[in-house]
């Protein structure tokens with residue numbers, strides 16, 4: 026996937042001017058926030074479980090090499106294969122080899138952010154293999170030739186009228202008069218079309234929410250059931266997972282499951298939590314004959330042991346973006362790569378480099394709502410600040426900004442000079458504000474006054490008035 | 500294998516360098532062996548009667564319907580009644596689960612039972628659960644010829660029979676039940692935890708039932 | 724400690740733009756029985772540098788603040804955001820620094836935001852103020868989420884004679900200020916503050932209150948630009964009854 030994160034600002038301006046998008050984004054606030062709160066409130070142990078979930082992942086990351094090995098051993102024991110991929114390219118080639126060996130023409134896919142990160146769809150298509158997204162949201166955006174704009178609601182930026190238009194265009198068997206006005210009828214249409222694809226596919230690719238070291242199990246958490254059909258019906262099942270998906274035991278998974286759905290959709294539990302361990306067994310009448318796991322690094326080992334390690338606790342619930350005012354304003358595509366919102370603002374520079382991803386950690390008010398809802402207690406604002414520090418160290422921010430900051434900091438460390446300068450400047454601004462008490466334009470302040478007035482200062486600074494007041498009192 | 504060594508080596512050097520390798524290994528082996536439990540919600544620790552009620556309440560809260568019957572002699576009728584009430588044909592697709600086979604099917608003489616995996620053409624699937632979880636009204640099903648996984652997903656309607664004694668309070672206890680089938684560290688090929696009928700909110704966040712899996716889910720609890 | 728000594732950390736915005744808030748803070752603290760000092764060697768808490776990734780300058784500023792204020796029993800700021808910087812982030816800055824860590828932690832332990840200091844430390848439960856009209860209160864993010872300030876200002880506002888509190892929709896959602904964010908990403912900031920002013924106006928209160936001048940300048944600037952009716956003030960001005968200075972950005 027081409028990264029447009031360096032053009033974040035331009036992307037944002039376009040997004041703000043896109044009426045359909047703005048209308049659709051209203052659904053994020055309506056659809057997620059209240060439900061999450063209600064689900065969290067209904068479970069008295071919720072906050073304690075968040076602590077527990079954080080501790081489990083911290084422990085796992087501190088022993089990740091050993092848990093990965095234990096996991097691999099168990100997968101092999103159950104008849105599955107484990108493939109290790111350092112880069113997205115390695116992973117793509119591994120998948121291609123498996124597909125070619127299986128003689129695959131079509132591949133069904135369950136929702137997987139890792140597969141977006143790998144850019145597997147374009148790649149397989151180039152190689153003559155047709156990938157078919159089966160999650161309803163993913164299917165819609167595949168028809169539209171778009172990337173997901175949200176990690177759990179990939180088509181949240183699309184209105185139902187737009188879905189209808191896409192279906193009419195792509196499904197040429199549809200009679201003119203077929204009613205597609207309601208979400209129900211759109212869902213039926215997708216269900217019918219995709220059912221045959223599930224049955225015809227040679228290979229099914231899913232992601233994984235967890236990999237269990239104790240048992241060699243991969244787990245997917247879904248609501249539609251498409252992931253299950255994807256991994257049950259084809260002859261070959263490929264699991265794409267990044268290395269930090271490991272959890273030690275079934276007990277640990279149970280703990281995290283209690284915060285996952287509640288944080289994501291406000292459900293107590295998603296509809297389908299499916300545990301897969303190896304291929305079809307003797308006596309089984311269904312299930313895949315081959316079971317492969319591709320373990321992807323793609324930059325994550327660079328984060329381990331650094332101030333960004335906490336980000337690897339992320340379970341991709343989407344709560345941070347659901348509660349983010351910046352995400353609400355511009356939507357997911359503006360972020361320019363796979364991961365949007367606060368988690369994307371930390372992950373994108375971590376995986377793609379701060380040179381390309383640097384815009385994102387800066388585009389935050391640090392309101393802290395993401396951290397307040399993150400089930401894994403990831404200190405997202407703090408890590409965004411760390412990225413700003415790296416940027417500053419590398420001299421990546423614009424010269425004017427640096428110069429302004431440095432000048433201000435120089436004065437801030439010299440209180441007497443600062444106060445003298447402040448008195449003069451505030452008197453000046455106050456006079457410019459005149460009787461109105463505010464400014465509609467201000468030198469060097471167009472970033473502010475483009476959209477708002479600048480309240481004029483009272484006149485004398487507090488320090489000056491206080492000194493005078495104290496003087497009188499004596 | 501080079502990718503493997505590179506990834507593992509890098510992790511080791513970043514997190515394990517200043518620790519004694521033997522201690523790290525013991526820590527991990529210990530945790531895997533003991534699988535310590537974490538926080539179990541209070542609502543999952545009730546007496547069996549209250550647990551059954553909670554299970555049914557939670558299930559119904561996510562659009563699962565429930566019936567409680569005395570013993571297996573009433574299962575066939577319960578299935579047949581349900582199909583009639585939903586205006587569905589008197590036919591089910593099922594595996595070879597002995598508890599289901601042993602139900603008194605003569606009580607539902609008009610009901611056909613097709614045995615084997617589903618190919619997507621059956622309107623109704625019938626399965627037997629390995630366990631249930633009261634805290635969220637969740638059913639736990641395990642794969643095999645007795646309860647093929649395709650029966651859980653391809654038919655438009657799904658009926659699941661469960662023994663009241665198998666309803667546990669929490670996920671941990673239910674998964675323990677699964678473990679007890681094959682032994683610690685061993686899992687059936689597929690374990691499906693199912694909480695309500697299939698749904699999607701992908702079109703404008705409007706929740707609709709029956710996305711790719713069953714549109715309806717009915718549970719028959721056998722008290723016996 | 725019947726009459727604790729309090730060092731008032733004025734904050735740069737109050738110092739420069741709205742001294743009235745500083746005097747309101749002094750009034751409230753003195754009324755609560757504190758002995759208030761305003762050390763002249765203060766400029767800013769260092770947030771602009773800190774949030775721009777400039778750690779070296781932040782530390783230099785922080786050292787200066789600690790040196791100027793550590794002698795007081797308490798350090799109080801009329802801003803959740805600056806108080807959170809002093810209380811929560813200074814310890815992070817000095818973590819692992821043998822010479823400073825302990826000093827910074829001791830200092831941070833004494834820091835409080837004004838309104839929560841009054842209610843939670845000085846146990847103030849009543850104020851001697853009067854306001855004829857309705858107000859709506861915006862929870863500024865740092866105060867709310869880093870310091871847990873939300874019921875304290877409402878509790879004191881309820882004691883103001885004649886005042887009616889009308890809650891707006893989403894009072895706890897960011898106003899889009901974010902320090903330098905509002906100028907670096909002005910288009911996004913504008914979209915966020917426009918939602919906020921819609922909610923403010925819909926509450927139909929006479930006055931918008933908050934505990935942070937940055938947010939207030941942002942919201943009042945937008946309210947003025949949109950020609951809305953609601954005026955904006957710092958919550959301390961109402962609690963101290965210092966209403967003779969025009970509302971923020973209003974004509975003199």
Ligand code: SF4
Pocket residue numbers: 338339340341342343344345346367368395398399400401402403
């Ligand atoms: S960062 Fe936290 S809130 Fe955001 S997706 Fe990850 S786990 Fe969820």
